[in-house]
Amino acid sequence: MSIFLSQIANGLMFGSLIALIAIGYTMVYGIITLINFAHGEIFMVGAYGGLATLTYWVPTAVVARWYFALPIALVAGALVSMLVAVAMERFAYRPLRNAPRLAPLITALGVSVALQEAVRVFYPGATAAIPFPPLFIQGAFVIPIGDGVVIRYTGILLIVVSLGLAFGLERFVERTRLGRAMRATSQDRDTARLMGIDPDRVIVLTFAIGGALAGVAGVLYGSYLNNINIDMGFQNGIFAFTAAVLGGIGNIRGAVVGGLVIGLVRALGGQYLPGGTAYDYVWIFVVLIIVLVFRPQGFFGESERVRA
Amino acid sequence: MSRTRKVATTAALLAGVLALSACSTNREEASSGGGGSCDTSKGTLVVGFVAPLSGSLSALGLGMKNSTDLAVNQANQACKVPGYRLALQAEDDQATAQIAGQAATKLASDPNVVGVIGTLNSSTAQTVAPILAQKKIVEISPANTNPALTQGDNYATAPARPNATYFRTATTDAIQGPFAAQFLVQKQGKKNIAVIDDGKTYGAGLADQFAAEAQKLGATIAARLKVGEKDTDFSGVITQIRGANPDAVYYGGEYPVAGPLSKQLADAGLNIPLMGGDGIVDSTYAQLGGREGDFATNVGAPPEQQPSAKAFIDAYAAAGYSEPYSAYGALTYDAANVLIDGLSKTVGNGTFSDASRDGLISAVQATNLQGATGAISFDQFGDTTNKVLTVYTVQGGKFTPLETGTYAAS
Numbered sequence: 111m112s113i114f115l116s117q118i119a120n121g122l123m124f125g126s127l128i129a130l131i132a133i134g135y136t137m138v139y140g141i142i143t144l145i146n147f148a149h150g151e152i153f154m155v156g157a158y159g160g161l162a163t164l165t166y167w168v169p170t171a172v173v174a175r176w177y178f179a180l181p182i183a184l185v186a187g188a189l190v191s192m193l194v195a196v197a198m199e200r201f202a203y204r205p206l207r208n209a210p211r212l213a214p215l216i217t218a219l220g221v222s223v224a225l226q227e228a229v230r231v232f233y234p235g236a237t238a239a240i241p242f243p244p245l246f247i248q249g250a251f252v253i254p255i256g257d258g259v260v261i262r263y264t265g266i267l268l269i270v271v272s273l274g275l276a277f278g279l280e281r282f283v284e285r286t287r288l289g290r291a292m293r294a295t296s297q298d299r300d301t302a303r304l305m306g307i308d309p310d311r312v313i314v315l316t317f318a319i320g321g322a323l324a325g326v327a328g329v330l331y332g333s334y335l336n337n338i339n340i341d342m343g344f345q346n347g348i349f350a351f352t353a354a355v356l357g358g359i360g361n362i363r364g365a366v367v368g369g370l371v372i373g374l375v376r377a378l379g380g381q382y383l384p385g386g387t388a389y390d391y392v393w394i395f396v397v398l399i400i401v402l403v404f405r406p407q408g409f410f411g412e413s414e415r416v417r418a
Numbered sequence: 419m420s421r422t423r424k425v426a427t428t429a430a431l432l433a434g435v436l437a438l439s440a441c442s443t444n445r446e447e448a449s450s451g452g453g454g455s456c457d458t459s460k461g462t463l464v465v466g467f468v469a470p471l472s473g474s475l476s477a478l479g480l481g482m483k484n485s486t487d488l489a490v491n492q493a494n495q496a497c498k499v500p501g502y503r504l505a506l507q508a509e510d511d512q513a514t515a516q517i518a519g520q521a522a523t524k525l526a527s528d529p530n531v532v533g534v535i536g537t538l539n540s541s542t543a544q545t546v547a548p549i550l551a552q553k554k555i556v557e558i559s560p561a562n563t564n565p566a567l568t569q570g571d572n573y574a575t576a577p578a579r580p581n582a583t584y585f586r587t588a589t590t591d592a593i594q595g596p597f598a599a600q601f602l603v604q605k606q607g608k609k610n611i612a613v614i615d616d617g618k619t620y621g622a623g624l625a626d627q628f629a630a631e632a633q634k635l636g637a638t639i640a641a642r643l644k645v646g647e648k649d650t651d652f653s654g655v656i657t658q659i660r661g662a663n664p665d666a667v668y669y670g671g672e673y674p675v676a677g678p679l680s681k682q683l684a685d686a687g688l689n690i691p692l693m694g695g696d697g698i699v700d701s702t703y704a705q706l707g708g709r710e711g712d713f714a715t716n717v718g719a720p721p722e723q724q725p726s727a728k729a730f731i732d733a734y735a736a737a738g739y740s741e742p743y744s745a746y747g748a749l750t751y752d753a754a755n756v757l758i759d760g761l762s763k764t765v766g767n768g769t770f771s772d773a774s775r776d777g778l779i780s781a782v783q784a785t786n787l788q789g790a791t792g793a794i795s796f797d798q799f800g801d802t803t804n805k806v807l808t809v810y811t812v813q814g815g816k817f818t819p820l821e822t823g824t825y826a827a828s
Binding site (some may be wrong): 339 | 617645660
């Protein structure tokens with residue numbers, strides 16, 4: 111029992127991280143039907159941005175206190191990611207706005223490679239994994255069931271921040287004027303323009319929000335696992351993309367649910383299914399295939415399209 | 419509906435593009451300094467080199483490259499191969515078998531390549547060794563430890579050498595794994611050990627050898643699990659072994675996983691030592707989360723403590739390389755010197771041509787050198803006869819030698 115609960119907790123932690131990245135994939139797809147494969151790299155850049163801020167611009171006395179260091183790193187990571195995402199939209203995707211669909215997709219791959227190499231070349235020591243400072247209360251609390259369920263405080267932070275941001279974003283898209291503009295643009299860009307909405311502004315906003323969330327995810331990831339490397343965006347980006355497709359691409363709630371499902375499948379599959387942890391990634395894609403066979407639009411696709 | 423289908427098509431397409439994009443290599447061709455006052459009228463012979471020079475294992479790879487460079491420069495200065503200048507051509511394999519294969523093919527197509535130093539990973543050697551063997555190019559690895567490379571897939575029952583051109587100065591997992599088991603079970607008194615590996619040729623081989631010997635010595639294998647070599651979150655694996663209540667963890671794999679794994683073990687309340695093989699011995703292990711009191715075995719004796727390695731260490735420092743020589747520096751330096759020594763015997767005062775290759779293979783096979791790591795010679799499989807290993811433990815954030823010993827079967 112305690113093992114089962116521990117694995118559920120492990121799954122929720124990994125899953126909420128993936129969910130936070132998946133939101134960026136799904137929002138961009140919702141607005142301009144582009145699978146932004148460079149989004150994983152935005153997540154990676156956020157982690158390095160947060161780390162650079164703590165390492166080079168903030169006095170160590172401040173870094174040593176998590177209640178200062180954490181917000182600084184989160185904001186810095188979000189800002190760096192947001193800027194990179196907006197610049198990417200402006201210089202890589204906007205010139206291709208009316209090009210055939212494949213052109214921006216290939217561009218996304220190019221941007222992905224370029225960002226990864228840029229960090230590798232220009233960030234000191236980025237050729238190998240770099241240690242990342244813990245930015246939250248260290249240690250764990252133990253729920254006294256069976257052998258004890260160990261839950262790390264950083265893991266709780268990860269879940270709370272991720273789900274909180276996802277909830278806030280959903281409210282933003284549902285309740286505000288800008289959110290309505292986003293939904294309108296996603297449904298029909300030309301008609302939205304006729305209604306006085308500037309689609310370019312909405313698209314920039316989408317990239318900015320998706321980027322900021324990925325940046326936050328990057329910093330949380332670093333603080334949770336205590337080291338970062340330039341591959342992290344690619345690896346987790348693939349899972350986030352899978353989560354977005356699983357939940358119904360274009361749907362924010364779907365991305366969150368998809369992310370959590372992936373986390374749980376990985377943790378429980380690694381524990382209980384044959385092959386164990388050697389095959390835990392396989393189960394994620396098995397679930398994806400099964401869902402796509404029986405419900406090609408994903409969990410939340412079509413029936414309630416709350417696309418951003 | 420159709421939108422989802424488009425997504426699926428796009429994803430399939432992307433997978434293809436990604437596979438292609440992985441082909442690009444970062445070539446870095448290093449050529450060593452001139453031959454000084456030596457006669458180099460017969461031209462240039464190339465010492466090939468294949469190891470990861472980028473990516474997470476580059477710390478080890480760059481140390482190997484510099485050590486080879488040092489040996490080549492010294493040979494040029496000492497006019498070791500009369501009439502020829504030696505040049506180093508270093509290829510980055512990114513720790514990937516496929517890219518290593520491309521690098522090997524590139525080197526094999528150059529008639530001036532006399533031999534290749536490398537690879538770091540056993541998995542890349544499996545691709546590289548047959549390619550070089552076809553062209554009769556000698557390969558000497560300072561770091562491969564998988565037994566199958568020299569003794570074939572059935573090394574435990576019917577050893578048979580697959581490639582006559584392949585040699586190594588590193589001892590194998592068939593020795594390293596059991597050596598670690600003897601230390602952990604007999605000297606540390608660990609009786610319930612969880613064994614984890616990364617599923618690669620090196621890691622899985624090492625872990626299997628360890629587990630077999632540990633069981634023979636009376637310990638229980640509490641759990642036998644695998645992680646991905648690029649994994650970063652090990653909470654699932656740790657939850658599983660936590661239930662088995664082990665008193666130590668043995669990890670077959672490399673430091674980018676071992677460091678964080680050690681930290682996450684402690685985070686989950688498992689304050690038990692992690693032990694690994696030579697793959698986790700790196701200066702960044704503790705930074706990445708490796709804890710005080712973790713153990714590792716490494717092949718050979720620590721260069722810092724060996725009188726024979728002093729000349730190498732001094733020369734390396736004097737050459738002013740920007741990266742440390744790392745775990746395999748001394749073994750690489752020896753591997754390069756074995757090749758150069760064999761070459762100088764084969765060429766003599768004559769010239770090097772494809773016809774000289776058989777002679778070079780025999781010359782390397784008959785090696786009898788005093789190297790930085792001690793006496794070097796090879797057995798009938800191409801394995802080093804030097805079976806000295808050292809157990810290291812993390813102290814003050816660094817691997818420090820604990821005890822050196824010669825392996826004896828239990």
